[in-house]
Amino acid sequence: MERSFEKYFRQNRLPHLWCPGCGNGIVMKAIVQAIEKKGLDQDKTVIVSGIGCSSRASGYMDFDTLHTAHGRAIPFATGIKLANPELNVIVITGDGDCTAIGGNHFIHGCRRNVDLTVVLFNNSIYGMTGGQASPMTPTHKKATTAPYGAIDRNFDACRLAEAAGATYVARSTAFHVQHLTDMIAGGIDNKGFSFIEAICQCPTSFGRKNKMADPAKMMMWMRDNAVMKAAWDKLPDDKKTEEKFPIGLFYNESETDYATAYNEVIQIAGGADK
Amino acid sequence: MSKARLMQGNEACVEGALAAGVRFFGGYPITPSTEIAEGMAKLLPTVGGKFVQMEDEIASMGVVLGASLAGKKAVTASSGPGISLKQELIGYAAAAEIPVVIVNVQRVGPSTGQPTAPSQGDVMQARWGTHGDHPMIALSPWSVREAFDTAVMAVNYSERFRTPVILLMDEIVGHLREKVELPEASAIEIYPRRKPTCSRAEGYQPFTPDKDLVPNTANFGEGYHIHVTGLIHDDTGFPIGSPKITREVTKRLHEKIDIARDEITHVEEYFMDDAEYAVVAFGGTARTAYEAVANARKKGIKVGMVRLITIWPFADKAIKKIAEKVKGILVAELNYGQLVGEVERVVAGKCPVELCAKYDMTIFEPAEIEAGIDELVAGGKA
Numbered sequence: 001m002e003r004s005f006e007k008y009f010r011q012n013r014l015p016h017l018w019c020p021g022c023g024n025g026i027v028m029k030a031i032v033q034a035i036e037k038k039g040l041d042q043d044k045t046v047i048v049s050g051i052g053c054s055s056r057a058s059g060y061m062d063f064d065t066l067h068t069a070h071g072r073a074i075p076f077a078t079g080i081k082l083a084n085p086e087l088n089v090i091v092i093t094g095d096g097d098c099t100a101i102g103g104n105h106f107i108h109g110c111r112r113n114v115d116l117t118v119v120l121f122n123n124s125i126y127g128m129t130g131g132q133a134s135p136m137t138p139t140h141k142k143a144t145t146a147p148y149g150a151i152d153r154n155f156d157a158c159r160l161a162e163a164a165g166a167t168y169v170a171r172s173t174a175f176h177v178q179h180l181t182d183m184i185a186g187g188i189d190n191k192g193f194s195f196i197e198a199i200c201q202c203p204t205s206f207g208r209k210n211k212m213a214d215p216a217k218m219m220m221w222m223r224d225n226a227v228m229k230a231a232w233d234k235l236p237d238d239k240k241t242e243e244k245f246p247i248g249l250f251y252n253e254s255e256t257d258y259a260t261a262y263n264e265v266i267q268i269a270g271g272a273d274k
Numbered sequence: 275m276s277k278a279r280l281m282q283g284n285e286a287c288v289e290g291a292l293a294a295g296v297r298f299f300g301g302y303p304i305t306p307s308t309e310i311a312e313g314m315a316k317l318l319p320t321v322g323g324k325f326v327q328m329e330d331e332i333a334s335m336g337v338v339l340g341a342s343l344a345g346k347k348a349v350t351a352s353s354g355p356g357i358s359l360k361q362e363l364i365g366y367a368a369a370a371e372i373p374v375v376i377v378n379v380q381r382v383g384p385s386t387g388q389p390t391a392p393s394q395g396d397v398m399q400a401r402w403g404t405h406g407d408h409p410m411i412a413l414s415p416w417s418v419r420e421a422f423d424t425a426v427m428a429v430n431y432s433e434r435f436r437t438p439v440i441l442l443m444d445e446i447v448g449h450l451r452e453k454v455e456l457p458e459a460s461a462i463e464i465y466p467r468r469k470p471t472c473s474r475a476e477g478y479q480p481f482t483p484d485k486d487l488v489p490n491t492a493n494f495g496e497g498y499h500i501h502v503t504g505l506i507h508d509d510t511g512f513p514i515g516s517p518k519i520t521r522e523v524t525k526r527l528h529e530k531i532d533i534a535r536d537e538i539t540h541v542e543e544y545f546m547d548d549a550e551y552a553v554v555a556f557g558g559t560a561r562t563a564y565e566a567v568a569n570a571r572k573k574g575i576k577v578g579m580v581r582l583i584t585i586w587p588f589a590d591k592a593i594k595k596i597a598e599k600v601k602g603i604l605v606a607e608l609n610y611g612q613l614v615g616e617v618e619r620v621v622a623g624k625c626p627v628e629l630c631a632k633y634d635m636t637i638f639e640p641a642e643i644e645a646g647i648d649e650l651v652a653g654g655k656a
Contacts, residue, residue, distance in 0.1 A: 042499075048340075058501070064494040065502070066340075066343065069362055069363060069504055075332070076336045078328075078340060083324070086495070087494060104333070262326075265319045268319070272322050
């Protein structure tokens with residue numbers, strides 16, 4: 001069996017700290033398979049993460065890796081990319097990290113169109129702190145801080161990214177591994193801010209509170225409710241029930257990325273690398 | 275032809291940072307530091323550097339840390355509320371040992387305070403603003419030319435010690451315009467980015483300290499595959515839940531600054547040779563204190579001035595020496611009383627220490643400090 005992706009992992013840092021049945025490992029592997037597929041230079045690729053369960057992935061991956069502060073992965077990644085545009089910068093973040101504490105950085109990263117590939121591991125919950133509601137916990141679902149069900153309305157991070165100016169927006173799930181890998185690879189190809197939402201299961205903190213403690217059942221839920229974009233677009237409104245959601249490439253537009261635009265500033269200012 | 279230019283303290287700070295090799299700035303507009311961002315936006319691209327205006331103060335701090343990790347010398351600047359917002363990531367820089375300079379052009383606080391008015395109320399915040407045990411270097415200029423010089427020093431120290439350095443300006447110096455002549459590039463000493471001393475194959479570890487207790491951490495993109503985290507980590511860079519490592523790392527972070535303390539603690543003395551009393555001051559306030567001391571001398575009072583350029587680490591040695599010699603010390607500061615506590619700690623009762631504090635959004639008049647000197651000479655306040 002081909003296991004060429006192993007070279008992208010720090011074998012001495014494994015096994016990972018995630019719970020049995022967690023979907024984070026699937027998404028992490030999809031990222032390195034996308035990296036392999038795109039043939040990115042391992043020495044010129046930087047993985048940047050925030051704080052939370054998913055953000056621990058950076059430590060397992062054999063690249064230059066940066067585990068930043070909670071919510072701040074995108075500003076750090078922006079600095080890395082602008083300081084050295086030849087680096088491929090991939091951001092790993094979670095639903096709380098990206099859309100709550102890091103929400104402002106997220107929309108402004110999209111707006112600037114910095115050439116980053118941001119993969120949001122959406123497990124609908126704050127896992128590391130034990131299961132509190134995030135801005136992406138679906139309304140009515142339970143969490144330790146929403147014991148009677150969340151009344152907050154949840155973000156659709158893909159629509160948010162598109163509205164804020166991201167030039168590549170896609171969604172997939174931990175069930176659709178090959179599709180997820182393709183979506184991430186497409187994001188790497190896009191020279192601009194690419195956003196990929198990867199829906200993944202947290203049986204321990206989200207599942208147990210919401211009658212889905214079995215990870216296999218959570219993945220079957222993904223299988224049964226994810227609808228490919230082309231089919232979703234044809235789906236009559238009455239079939240778009242609360243559980244159903246579209247996956248696939250939602251948006252891709254070629255726009256000048258920030259570092260390229262800044263090179264023009266340097267030209268106008270008469271500067272060269274000094 | 276004279277090379278003298280009329281320049282503002284904030285502008286000189288920009289010139290100094292660029293001269294020291296800074297090629298990246300991330301910032302957010304805030305009075306009274308905005309001219310630094312504006313100057314950087316104008317000048318950085320002329321030397322191939324980059325300026326980015328971020329969405330907030332936290333992002334401004336994050337973006338400069340990212341740029342520094344990727345190999346560029348980087349600076350951010352702010353004031354009051356902005357500096358408060360940056361605190362978490364200042365601690366990140368201390369923990370992950372990332373070279374960076376944070377300019378704080380102090381204004382009146384707390385909170386929004388008096389946005390355009392001068393203050394020196396961030397002395398203790400500079401030292402202890404972020405959470406947890408950490409060392410800090412903070413420098414405070416008293417003139418436009420010294421804003422340039424301390425900016426160079428701040429960048430050099432951040433690189434040499436791989437630590438955040440705070441350039442603790444105040445609105446007085448930030449907005450002051452003076453005629454200055456800046457040094458030639460060849461006359462400026464620049465501390466280069468530290469480099470790994472061995473290869474991965476030879477067992478390179480990014481956080482193994484060198485003889486000066488500072489690690490030679492690689493930049494991203496150089497093939498070392500380093501891991502950087504704000505978690506307590508060992509020499510490999512990876513987090514470890516060990517009491518021993520936690521103790522050793524915390525100790526080393528402090529000691530790398532402590533062992534160089536004499537070299538980085540800059541103090542200047544004026545009229546101190548025969549002085550029986552001393553005024554301790556720094557930054558913009560030292561300008562007024564100088565005149566007050568000169569006036570008091572004319573009245574026959576043997577008083578001198580000790581000016582702290584390095585605020586942190588505190589000038590324990592210099593102040594202790596003064597305390598052995600004089601009959602009393604007056605600390606003049608534009609706040610409710612912050613530095614005075616450090617002076618009292620070091621003096622430890624060897625002579626009286628009095629505070630001349632001002633916190634009404636206006637700068638000191640020489641007469642106010644003179645009155646403080648008179649009271650000190652008369653044996654303290656009634």
